[in-house]
Amino acid sequence: MDTEMSVAERTPIANWDAYANSFSSVMPEQMLRLNRTVASYMDGNVVDFGCGGGKIIPFILTRDSVNTYTGIDSSAQMIERARWVANHYTQSRAQLIHSRIEDVDSIHSDSALSINSYYVWEDSFLVLSHIRRCLSPGTRFVIATINPDINMPALLDDAEKELIAHPHWAEFKEHNLKISVSENANFVSLDTLIGELREVGFCVQEANSELYGGGLNLVVCSVPNL
Numbered sequence: 001m002d003t004e005m006s007v008a009e010r011t012p013i014a015n016w017d018a019y020a021n022s023f024s025s026v027m028p029e030q031m032l033r034l035n036r037t038v039a040s041y042m043d044g045n046v047v048d049f050g051c052g053g054g055k056i057i058p059f060i061l062t063r064d065s066v067n068t069y070t071g072i073d074s075s076a077q078m079i080e081r082a083r084w085v086a087n088h089y090t091q092s093r094a095q096l097i098h099s100r101i102e103d104v105d106s107i108h109s110d111s112a113l114s115i116n117s118y119y120v121w122e123d124s125f126l127v128l129s130h131i132r133r134c135l136s137p138g139t140r141f142v143i144a145t146i147n148p149d150i151n152m153p154a155l156l157d158d159a160e161k162e163l164i165a166h167p168h169w170a171e172f173k174e175h176n177l178k179i180s181v182s183e184n185a186n187f188v189s190l191d192t193l194i195g196e197l198r199e200v201g202f203c204v205q206e207a208n209s210e211l212y213g214g215g216l217n218l219v220v221c222s223v224p225n226l
């Protein structure tokens with residue numbers, strides 16, 4: 001357990017505002033597969049915790065079964081880009097909230113997601129508990145986050161074949177390599193993630209580490225009905 005002092009001394013694993021340009025515009029095939037997979041579980045009123053630049057928005061807002069999308073992120077630059085993406089969809093039924101997840105109130109939801117935000121959280125138990133409390137009973141929640149088996153250099157080498165000429169590729173690659181070796185990135189095993197989700201009160205339905213060459217945990221769970 002972190003003491004107050006060690007949390008305060010922690011170096012953030014990335015400056016998400018500075019990363020917003022490259023992160024929002026580069027979409028390697030592995031990320032595309034992840035976004036498509038997670039979106040396929042989303043229906044009704046969707047909430048995205050740590051939405052970043054809204055890369056998943058096109059896959060969510062084009063689903064007939066989706067009513068609304070709410071994205072939450074603590075980076076102003078990321079939220080600005082997510083808003084830009086959402087504005088491409090007329091009658092987009094999207095709202096973007098610039099806030100820490102821990103500071104948002106209960107949201108009417110049918111499904112929810114969080115992609116690669118967990119490993120950034122200083123206190124994952126606290127943030128997961130808050131998410132659990134925010135969501136409506138019966139909500140399906142899909143969480144995806146990098147695990148310790150990630151081979152980031154290999155994934156980036158593969159992605160470079162398709163993205164080498166992209167104007168933000170070099171920056172994207174550098175950021176991801178830095179994140180993958182950061183001592184402050186909380187990459188956890190699938191068992192640890194499942195354990196935490198159960199501890200805060202989610203019912204776990206499916207779990208695998210198939211994406212990102214085995215380096216990404218994906219868990220589908222739900223908030224119990226009253």
Ligand SMILES: C[S@@+](CC[C@H](N)C(=O)[O-])C[C@H]1O[C@@H](n2cnc3c(N)ncnc32)[C@H](O)[C@@H]1O
Pocket residue numbers: 016049050051052053054055056072073074075078099100101102114115116117120121127
């Ligand atoms: C690696 S990015 C992932 C963004 C997006 N989910 C995606 O997959 O494209 C991580 C995001 O989590 C956000 N984040 C981290 N901790 C947060 C918190 N406590 N509250 C809100 N956003 C947070 C960061 O600002 C960043 O945009």
